[in-house]
Amino acid sequence: MAQDDPKTLVSTEWLATHLKNPDLRVLDATWVMPGVELDPIAGYNDAHIPGARFFDIDGISDHRSELPHMVPPVEKFMSRMRAMGVGDGHQVVVYDQQGVRSAPRVWWLFKLMGQSNVAVLDGGLPKWLAEGREVEDLPPMIRDRHMTVRRQNHLVKDVTQVSAASKLGDYEIIDARSAGRFSGTEDEPREGLRGGHIPNSKSVPFTDLIGKDETLKSPDALRAVFEAAGVDLSKPAITTCGSGITAAVLSLALERIGKTDHAVYDGSWTEWGAFATLPVETGEA
Secondary structure, X not given: OOOOEOOOEEOHHHHHHHOOOOOEEEEEOOOOOOOOOOOHHHHHHHOEOOOXXXXXXXXXXXXXXXXXXXXXXXXXXXXXXXXXXXXXXXXXXXXXXOEOOOXXXXXXXXXXXXXXXXXXXXXXXXXXXXXXXXXXXXXXXXOOOOXXXXXXXXXXXXXXXXXXXXXXXXXXXXXXXOHHHHHOOXXXXXXXXXXXXXXXXXXXXXXXXXXXXXXXXXXXXXXXHHHHOXXXXXXXXXXXXXXXXXXXXXXXXXXXOOOOOEEEEOOHHHHHOXXXXXXXXXXXX
């Protein structure tokens, strides 16, 4: 069982104990790639943790960008959270229907917006259900609450910053995609993207950080995974993936081992792999 930390990761037991706390807000942040046979909203409507709201990662994003689910403008995030009844003074717990996949993205997004009292549910809905815990299909009672946002710009990087980091080597760029996608031997799920990886990046598939029961590995085991991949943990880190979702699994893992100097490359491979002017490396890490 994970060591409970309301700022990073909490267990199903912790959530069950605190579920009736009036200042707790639970969010289902399930997201899947197009074509995957799982309808996140239908799944939420069918069964969710009592009181949970659905956080639409694609909906609560910057629709001015051609890239998927980019960070929303501050004003949009604030208004959507107010409409969901999530605001100042709340402890937020985020889960997803697959385990630990997309929930860390929303954990990171709250951190980016200056919210510190937010944690991912370790093991997500699968573990909650496996333990026979309560679910419901009722919509939650919503009461508006204002949220004060102070965007933490150091937690996100754009393509120009990542390009500089790749050339200078002053950051460790860590890629959460599969080893096959990193090496270019496996096709990208999105059409039009080149295979391979950002030069000088390291491969740490996010699945290597998760145990058989869909829970995040222990801090010692997480550290060992990063070190085995050749990641220099003394350098600040930039996490990346296909479109900025599972990169946040790496960010959560880094936070769990006490490393706080990390940022997400929001555009990730959907941006980098689409532009022929950006260099690409292939082959194993």
